Amino acid sequence: MERSTQVVVSRNKSIDEQVLDVISSFNQGIKDVELKGYGREIDRTVDIYNIIKEKLGDAVSLVDVTIGSEFKDKRRISYLLFRLRKSF
């Protein structure tokens, strides 16, 4: 069983669907989920985080936030990465 997985936020899936992707990972026994959004998906990333936090409460904790940028197709794109951990 993986201990950690990464979910890259997409504009082509609903926010609710992506919330469920993260919760399903936790329910499958994965301890840490990295939720990463690039560029225009960054605001959705925060929405998804807020909904997960609202649904799971103390059962999930935000252990790290990373902000940075990467080069894609020779142009720089910002990203936001949340590391979420299932608490119990």
Next chain:
Amino acid sequence: MERSTQVVVSRNKSIDEQVLDVISSFNQGIKDVELKGYGREIDRTVDIYNIIKEKLGDAVSLVDVTIGSEFKDKRRISYLLFRLRKSF
């Protein structure tokens, strides 16, 4: 002299202008700048942070990141808040 100020990211001003707003605050002697973006401005907030960090390097540090939501006009809106501190 204020020790701290808040800059709320706007879609009506260019990213460069908002980068300069933050840098100007530091140059006026303000030690901490809160950079806050709501909803669709969250991705711009991360862009602005990345450009400030690129321009100022070690002269600025990210002392806190807050993610949350507030009610505006009876609907919930996500926000992202960076607390930036001038290092020297």
